[in-house]
Amino acid sequence: MTTYQKLGEILIRQGLLTQEQLDKAIQIQEKESGRLGEVLIKLGMIKEQELISALASQLSLSYVSRSSGLLIPQADQGLEDLIPKDFAQKNLVLPLSRSLNSLTCAISDPLDVILLDNLKKMTNCEINIVIATKTDLVRAIEDFYSHAAMMMKEAVKESYDAPKAPEEKERLSNEELELSTDKLIARAGEAPVVKLVDLIIRQAIDERASDIHVEPQKDKSSLRYRIDGRLYEIPPPAKHLHMPIVTRIKILAKMDISEKRLPQDGAFIVKMEERVVDLRISTAPTIYGEKLVLRILDKASVPLDLAKLGFNQQQLDDFRKALKSPFGLVLITGPTGSGKTTTLYAAMNELVNPHKNILSIEDPVEYRLDGINQVQVKPEIGLTFASALRSFLRQDPDIMMVGEIRDLETAQICLRAALTGHLILSTLHTNDAPSAVSRLLDIGIEPYLLMPSLLLVVAQRLARRLCPKCKEAYEYKQDEIEGVKLNRAPLFRAKGCDECNNIGYKGRVAICETMVLNDTIRNLIYKHASYIEIRDAAKASGTMILLEAGIKKVIEGVTSIEEVISITTGEE
Numbered sequence: 001m002t003t004y005q006k007l008g009e010i011l012i013r014q015g016l017l018t019q020e021q022l023d024k025a026i027q028i029q030e031k032e033s034g035r036l037g038e039v040l041i042k043l044g045m046i047k048e049q050e051l052i053s054a055l056a057s058q059l060s061l062s063y064v065s066r067s068s069g070l071l072i073p074q075a076d077q078g079l080e081d082l083i084p085k086d087f088a089q090k091n092l093v094l095p096l097s098r099s100l101n102s103l104t105c106a107i108s109d110p111l112d113v114i115l116l117d118n119l120k121k122m123t124n125c126e127i128n129i130v131i132a133t134k135t136d137l138v139r140a141i142e143d144f145y146s147h148a149a150m151m152m153k154e155a156v157k158e159s160y161d162a163p164k165a166p167e168e169k170e171r172l173s174n175e176e177l178e179l180s181t182d183k184l185i186a187r188a189g190e191a192p193v194v195k196l197v198d199l200i201i202r203q204a205i206d207e208r209a210s211d212i213h214v215e216p217q218k219d220k221s222s223l224r225y226r227i228d229g230r231l232y233e234i235p236p237p238a239k240h241l242h243m244p245i246v247t248r249i250k251i252l253a254k255m256d257i258s259e260k261r262l263p264q265d266g267a268f269i270v271k272m273e274e275r276v277v278d279l280r281i282s283t284a285p286t287i288y289g290e291k292l293v294l295r296i297l298d299k300a301s302v303p304l305d306l307a308k309l310g311f312n313q314q315q316l317d318d319f320r321k322a323l324k325s326p327f328g329l330v331l332i333t334g335p336t337g338s339g340k341t342t343t344l345y346a347a348m349n350e351l352v353n354p355h356k357n358i359l360s361i362e363d364p365v366e367y368r369l370d371g372i373n374q375v376q377v378k379p380e381i382g383l384t385f386a387s388a389l390r391s392f393l394r395q396d397p398d399i400m401m402v403g404e405i406r407d408l409e410t411a412q413i414c415l416r417a418a419l420t421g422h423l424i425l426s427t428l429h430t431n432d433a434p435s436a437v438s439r440l441l442d443i444g445i446e447p448y449l450l451m452p453s454l455l456l457v458v459a460q461r462l463a464r465r466l467c468p469k470c471k472e473a474y475e476y477k478q479d480e481i482e483g484v485k486l487n488r489a490p491l492f493r494a495k496g497c498d499e500c501n502n503i504g505y506k507g508r509v510a511i512c513e514t515m516v517l518n519d520t521i522r523n524l525i526y527k528h529a530s531y532i533e534i535r536d537a538a539k540a541s542g543t544m545i546l547l548e549a550g551i552k553k554v555i556e557g558v559t560s561i562e563e564v565i566s567i568t569t570g571e572e
Helices: 007-014 017-030 036-042 049-060 085-091 115-124 136-143 145-160 166-180 181-188 191-206 240-253 315-323 338-350 385-392 408-419 433-442 445-452 519-526 531-540 546-555 561-568
Strands: 093-099 102-108 128-131 209-216 221-227 230-234 264-272 277-286 288-295 329-331 358-362 373-376 399-402 423-430 453-466 472-473 490-491 505-515
Touching: 007 017, 007 049, 017 036, 017 115, 049 128, 085 093, 085 115, 085 136, 085 191, 093 115, 093 136, 102 115, 102 136, 115 128, 191 209, 191 221, 191 240, 191 264, 191 288, 221 240, 240 264, 240 277, 240 288, 264 288, 315 329, 315 338, 315 453, 315 505, 329 338, 329 408, 329 433, 338 358, 338 399, 338 423, 338 453, 358 385, 373 445, 385 399, 385 408, 399 408, 408 423, 408 445, 423 433, 433 445, 433 453, 433 519, 433 531, 445 453, 445 519, 453 561, 490 546, 490 561, 505 546, 505 561, 546 561
Parallel strands: 102 128, 329 423, 329 453, 358 373, 358 399, 399 423
Antiparallel strands: 093 102, 209 221, 209 288, 221 230, 264 277, 277 288, 453 505, 472 490
């Protein structure tokens, strides 16, 4: 019978630890709690790989490492579908192989029985474990789950490899103009096309893209992903696959594949592990063929929480105070792509209450929220923002959300509803908060309607976050920017690493200004004051303008000065 040995005894026997060192580590462990192995590593008495090797001996388990080549999952077993990437990264677990109902996984903590139980429930498999260091697991997990990008490159390369004969290329080029609907459907259903479309979508979701652009050009096809607000070129498939790829996506979105002359819209759902991602498809006829844009709506990646969007504490308090009002109008403003809809949904998420009747009219309904009655605009049958709002008022509403104020009629209904005891939330396309007042007055809203009903205007932009792993400090020599003083040095700038794909930025944060309607501003509205007068009054009452809010994020090390200047003043 094998005699059980303690971890300390094994390390002493292997000559990695002395008895005195072990006694000292045990004393510290008793004071601070935690595992003995972690204490030994913290004290620098042993290395991580030495601990894992000793644990393997203690528990009669196999120790694997990247250098040995044993920490590489088997291909084509669907292991990434059994254990999602987020779970693997959070728990440091890597699936290596599967045989019938048995799954072998590499982990760093073989004593974590809760993890083993969760793995068994998640995969419906019996779990066999091997041990690896945390360092090796982090890199191996990243390598394995980025295999979709490698598969994408291989699939793109294959699309160029055949056909190679000039006459065959010319035949395909001519065929693109003449393909019948039946042939298009047949080619769109071929394995290489299906695989390529799946990989294009999967890679975009893995890289946190918000949009996929598939564009025909004269001699090639173009593929671009919008990541954190900027478009990046991706190696595109061969030109002759453009139409089959477009047709495949149109089939998935239930669009008319025979119609290539008019723009179309469609949608479909993608299920990835435990995530459900909505894709909205838009086509546009260009001189070289159909261009596709796929908007990726991944609710799991969007924080529908006001506190996590980027507001400072004062702005958050002002926003929440307005949301608690029994009636009035709250506006979110900014250009396209500034995150207005996300902020609107986050606000609505805070308002959900079984004692409130909440209705929304949107174009389109981007995220489905429990507890809210959401309606999709359908202008072709007469269901517009204005007509829906009129019907909402007969539905005994407490709170109403309007996706966007686009015309005078919608604005008038919103303001009258706000005056008659309803809380209204909506968006408007303006550059800053004071401009919202000017815009509403310019389209024909009477000051007597706007003055008592408008509670708060929030203007925002989205700035790219500096990658926390590679951002670097530097001395910024200028004392102030556009009249805004910098009161701290050094600042941080983008560098680039593997974590952020050498971009230097990862994720985005909202930069906001919140204008609370006080008596001074209301009097200016009544007098039909100019934009400049309203802006100056807002600043005098404590409103932090967009540039000031951005500089604060720079000083906090969240983003770079170049990024803030580019989104607030338009200068790169």
